[in-house]
Amino acid sequence: MNHLYTRPLRVYVILGALALWGIFSGLQLPISLFPNSSQITIATNIPTGSLSSQQFFETYGRELEAGLQGLKIDSTSVKELRAEYQNQNTLYRITFEWGADPEKSLLEVKNLVNTRFSSASDEIRRGIWVQSWSENRGFFAVSFYSPMRSLDDLYQTLEPSITPVRSQIDDAGSFGLWNPNRKEITISLIPEKLAQYEISTVQVQREIQSAVVGLTGGTLRLGEKDYLIDLPKNVDNFAMLSQIRVSPRGKAAIFLKDIAKITSGISRDSRQKFKTSGVDSLILFASPKEGGNIKKMADQILQQLEILRKQWPADVEFKILVNPSEFINSSVLSVVHEVFLAAFLAVIVLFIFIGSFKNVVTAAIEIPISLLMAFILMRLAGMNLNLISLGGLALSAGMNVDASVVVLENIIRHFEHLKGKVLSYQEKVALVIKAVAEVRTPIIASTLASLVVFFPLIFTQGLTHSLLGDLAKAVIFSHGLSAIVALILVPTIRLQLLSMGQNLESHSPIEGLLRKLESFYGRTLEGFLSNKKWQAIVFGSVTLLLPVLVVLVLPRLEKEVIGKPDSDWLLVGINSPAFSTVKQMESELDNLEDSITKNFGDEMLYTFTQIESAHDGNIMIRMKHKDKIAAMVEKAEETYKNTPTLSYWVESWNPSELSIPDPPQFRLEVVGGEPVKRLQAAQDIHALLTEKGIFDKVQVTPTADKEKEIRVQPFFNSGSESEVLSKEELSHYLRVATDGVYAERIFQKQQELPIYLRSASDEVTSVDQLKAFPVGFEGRLIPLGALAQISLEDRAPRIYREDQKSLILIRGRLNKAQLKFTKERQAQASEAIREFKSKRPTDNTDLPSIVEVQADKDLQQSLDQLKWAVAISIALVFLTMVIQLGDIVHSLLVLVAIPLGFIGVLVSLFVFRSTLSLNSGLGTILLNGIAVANSIILVDFIRKLHQEGKSAKVATVEASLARLRPILMTSLTTVLGMLPIALGFGEGGKILQPLGIAVCGGLWVSMLLTLYIVPALQYLYLARKENKSV
């Protein structure tokens, strides 16, 4: 090192090169909102074919579930398996533990399902799909418009160039241009004509298919060449469809035009609909695949669109509706601002205490350098820039100067001793080396102490690990490097400045104030030490305060996994079971849109309407400013109150990529028993909880309703099929009459036109109407009701299974404003359930059991893990202290700072209405490391002075006074550095706010109390020892 300090150029070049590498690495780091570890859920849907849900479960389900549950991707296993057996389909959702590889998970599930169903019927095998599943995934949307073109024209202009772009987008899961004017050819079959000519719908479909599809007749070799025998399609355009012959061979020719009206128009099947600012538009939708980076995807699409724009006619414009990239950029950027702000504030604190600009720069230079070098390690560790890792950097910015400050101070102290003497260069070098050597061990030890607390986080799992891993790594990288940089760079700069003959003395600009503070501290501490009454009061109240806070405040803190960033999207949704058509929903949303424009017109930019079905639609409102979103949500909640026929939901929406669990407040499982009895019990409990109004929402999975179905039971004669209508024909006929049946498609002007068979008669709205459908037979018209028993019947209860166990799930949720009553409501609900259970007959063994399950299992697990991490980190700090101090009592004295910090954490979390979350837990861990640093300085110095022979009181007061400034300086750089985070500046700051509050509040309180309580305790201990020895 000797050589190092004397060769400044070499040090600067090396560090400069590292900094450049750091900049390069930093620019290469992918950006996302959250750490890139995620929880994978794979969904697979399997048609039940001709089997009922119960039969399907018995034939395939039980075995498949066992197989799925046993899957292992590398070392991650299946965390949860949910299976829903419905009447026509079975849906399995397989959720892996955090961190499973998305591609491998998908492949494994695919393989298993394909193997299990390799010998199943064609109908089942053809309908199987396996894909990754996400309940809340961000998406990207762009709308296209042109003042000169119709939507059709626009679609035809754009579609051929947009669809191929998909292959260029690496992380896209779904990608497609949505056309509101999607056309279809509707063949409206006239039931009377079908009956009259005795033609079945199955026959019509067959004839259409054979007409529009071309076939081949093999090849024939003529001479030296093979000739393909081609049977071209007879019909390739709309006009020719009417000429398709539908009557069977050997009978009079009947054409499609005789039995149907053939029209081409906007698809009747389009249940989904999207509008921008109230106008239909072409929309490009894209969402990332599982594990994909949504920001990268959005950026790539935009890039491609910009290229394509040049090929398109000049009148084609596009507008970005939803761009997660923009949101992520601004969120991440706001945390970057916080990093800078934190560094700036730390520098200000330094300046206030040190005074000399040169000295401040010498110490502060290491903030950017350790940060840039941390980027190198982050890149090597495969991390990305996200709110969490950047938050870690912001946190460490204030802590990072500590090491430099200590080195700097010690060098100054050594030179102050030799004030006035003229030193040779060699003497200066020797002195600097000596000064650094003195503090090297303490710096490394104290840095290790503040990093060792993160060690237990390595052993956390799942969510905690995924979310906090990045933060811990970022802090370890940047703070660890800061110690190394401090030991190398600071002495080098000092030495160079010294050799240039610079005067390095400096005085704080608030020297007078600091002196006053010191004298005040000296007097009060001395008074405190000699007043037994005050000591009793303070020790007593502090000892009392902590348990009081733990009992009273801790349970009242809201719990959450992690905060979510603010967004500029307000979402107002409508739910209406009473609506039967998409048109109804559309007109209601139009009304809502008008009202929103009236109420929020000044605050919003544009709206984006999504109609999911006749019962479900929402309007997304893009606001001008993010900061007003909370007020807007409240205003919207106030404005849009449920009516008997409509229910509204309001929330702020953000294109988050991470499925952060949103656990209900209450969770109950109805397990076992007969399916019918299970449903009955679930219904009763649902009614009970709803009636008592304990929760704002009670959800039942799969359903609380006794479901009905329209059962059509053909009267077949003695097992054989009916002479009039086969079962297949009957089912086809009914499907044509209700949903419509896809027959085939034709291409016209390169545009795909699907052909649907529908019924020309009025929409069927009653069972009687269904019974009256005509079927032709031997010149007579037979009503459908004569051929089959058509009736409304109870449907077999759906089977829902979790982790291979049949159950019905009941979940209670509270609105945001009611969350503080969670405990009370949970207790009320448990009481109600106890009462309900006590009334049930006990002798009946068929009854399902009702099990209350901890609702927020994930969250609780995470918090429990954190509790352990906190405990272990305290133990580790203690061990470090024992090793360093070699004395258990003094080590314990050092640890007193930790409970004092807890008081600060609890009070500030409560006062600032923050939450008990992963972040505040992490803040507490971080605090443990920092808080002991203060007390260790005190304890160590008091002990030293006492060992030098000073009396307990003198040693205590003197040492405390001498250490006041370093304690204030290091604490204030940290506290002020974290202040922007604690105040939640910027939307990214909201996520880390609990952490900032915990550290700021905790450190502040711990510092103040440490300054009095630790010296007092140590004084009592030393005084007692003195008395004993006397």
Place this chain on the structure above:
Amino acid sequence: MKHVLLLTFMSVTNLAFAASSDSAKPVDHPKVLLEEIKTLDDKKRIIVPVKVEAKIQSLVSADIEGHVTKILKPLGSTVKAGETILFLENKDPGFTYAAVPVRSPVAGVVSQIWTSQMAKVSRGDKLFTVINPKTLKLSAEFPSSDLYSVSSGLTGEFKVDSSRDLKLAIRVVGVSPLVDARTGTASAELEFTDTQAILPQIGTIGQATFEINQGSIIMIPEASLVFQDGKPMVRVLKGKNEFSKKAVVLGEQRDSSYVVKSGVAMGEKIVVRSSRPLKEGDVLDIEANKTEKTQ
């Protein structure tokens, strides 16, 4: 000094406690839609497809083997009863090749000609059909399950899907006692009762709807039901804006309504929909002038 600090903390904490325990929320009265219970005629509806046919219709076939020499009355000609439609020339020398006139047995219009001039016909071949377009009948097939309520004289309504406004009164003329095992139906003949009306064309297929009164019933919409211990209940308006729950005994379900066997009485008002689940003691905010349409 220290106690000041502590006291400050304590008081801040206390303040915060005080603030958070202030949980009084504004009273939220649920909005509800009501429906008044009315006694309705219990109508059993039978809907069957029907075909309009000519009541008087005659299909004439050849009595002899020979050639069609001349068709006097082409398709669509109005003919009187006994008028000659075509001539058949007998091939049999025993009949001296005389042209035999084939006459229409009924007055009407030639609606179908199955042969053509100079065509050879055999005995029994179809020659032509004469129908009387003025006198129409309707033919229908009734499912055997409905037969007990269908008898001659039963009146109903005829409508054609394509022209919705056209509704014509009809009457059952007679029902065959024979049920065809293959279709599960019995044939029936119906007629239009209003002879003055503009009647549909022969060949038209439409729907006949019969409503058979079976007394009176009370029906409630499915949405108004709540369940307690698995038993159906309705919320009946009590006083001005309160409610009480009453158990009901349900009969069959008809589309989205239920027949009520007992439990509610005429004139009572029941809650059909509400803006949130109702709890005991709720004061109802009744939505005026919006009531669900009674089925």
